[in-house]
Amino acid sequence: MADDKKLTTRAADFSAWYNELVLRAELADYSPVKGSMVIRPNGYGIWERMQRALDDKFKATGHRNAYFPLFIPESFLKKEAQHVEGFAPECAVVTHGGGKKLEEPLIVRPTSETIVYHMFAKWVQSYRDLPLLINQWANVVRWEMRTRLFLRTLEFLWQEGHTAHATHDEAEEETRRMLGVYRDFMEGWMAMPVVTGQKSESEKFAGALRTYSCEAMMQDNKALQAGTSHNLGQNFAKAFELQFQTEAGGLDFAWNTSWGVSTRMVGGLVMTHGDDNGLVTPPKLAPIEVVIVPIWKSDEERGRMTDAAYALRNELQSWTGRGTHDPLRVHVDAREGVKPGAKYYEWEMQGVPLRLELGPKDLEKQSVFSARRDTRAKAPIPMAGVCEGVAAILETMQRELFDAAKARREANSYRGPITYDRFKEIMEGPGGFVYAGWNGDPAVEAQVKEETKATIRVIPDAEFRSPDAPTTCMVTGQPAKYEVVWAKAY
């Protein structure tokens, strides 16, 4: 009886733990259509907070939101050779509408480069129209063979930024800037440390010149590609005749970038911070940061305690110590007929960062009893200064979640000279990030993937590289062209 209330532990079966958590925390549920899911209010609430934070960052870097249609003419996809090769196999295609066969099939967008740059071509005439900085929040469809809640579903929600620039260097700067924005968000809001860097040729976006990525390590030591930013060069501009008059009077193709993050990040958040009791949400992304549970025995006490709980909520909500635009998000759980213990388990499963218990004894002592979700640390907070006290705990928790995740990642990262045999041991065993030399040959990359299922996650940016750069390729022993991060990935 007690057992079926517990989650499968991470140690016993990480995959089962993840699925159970997502369902039990009511983040999402399976839909009647295979491979697609319903995002429930608990999960959507986290996504909304992600959206808000990211949208502010996009606006602050000069982007404006727009919306492009769901349907794309099939012919558009075919205009960029690599793009069609990459995406055609996973596209949903509409062949009928209004009871009639369509003259030209419509693709349900797997991503919107083609239609966006088709439109850009109409809007851009001169270098004065550049840069054009657009973002859209949308759903996209990719017909994946194997799906997983939040991590890979047929349809998912994301944001896709699309920009056009006059020069390669400007486009490159934008590509890197947005990768930085993603990193700031993932580390500052999700408390999820990432390794940034460039993708190898085989892993880059179909149609891009270069792809950069944020890679996070999950608690099973596998990598999650959490966000990508692409320098598209002039590939799409040429395919869609996106040209402009230069300052000198000539004609040139524009330079494009695109970048995106998706609801997959919710899955990343779960697998970064969740524990065997359920979800752990970083305070900054928690739809509810604080839940107050009033404790009573008699009816008389129930009245007094719920009143006190709502009064405490009002005090917390109206506190402006974090600024008027960032009030504490507080919920009172005054349900009758559910015992306090049952409420504790429920809110822990849902990942609410801080629980406040308020009973007659606390009221007498003019304090409230707090329990932190991640460490389970419990301590009374004096009513005088309760807002500051609560805010301080949340701030500490946000920081410590990041520190803990980063320490875990580093503990499972391997640097220094390594043999291919040792590498195989790591990948068959605990897994993790292995920093090693690579001769740059795609055949080596393919061989390692075939033999170990590990892939090159990124060619890391300078700050992530080892103090002593590897000099030889881990597999061939030839001179290393790059230091790369190997890992099994989601």
Next chain:
RNA sequence: CGGGGCGUAGCUUAGCCCGGUAGAGCGCCUGCUUCGGGAGCAGGAGGUCGGAGGUUCGAAUCCUCUCGCCCCGACCA
């Protein structure tokens, strides 16, 4: 598309070999007692046993077909 598992109440499932009144736990509703870490008692609602054929006096159970889902692989944000 290969390999494995499974479809019985909202959920988890027993029953299936060996055909004969469809059972349990959780959840839900009502009432009373409870309430500082998953409450107890009493009463109650809820089922075309995934679907279609067949065998049989009789099918959740046996046979055939079919649909769907989950997990593991190949592919991918």
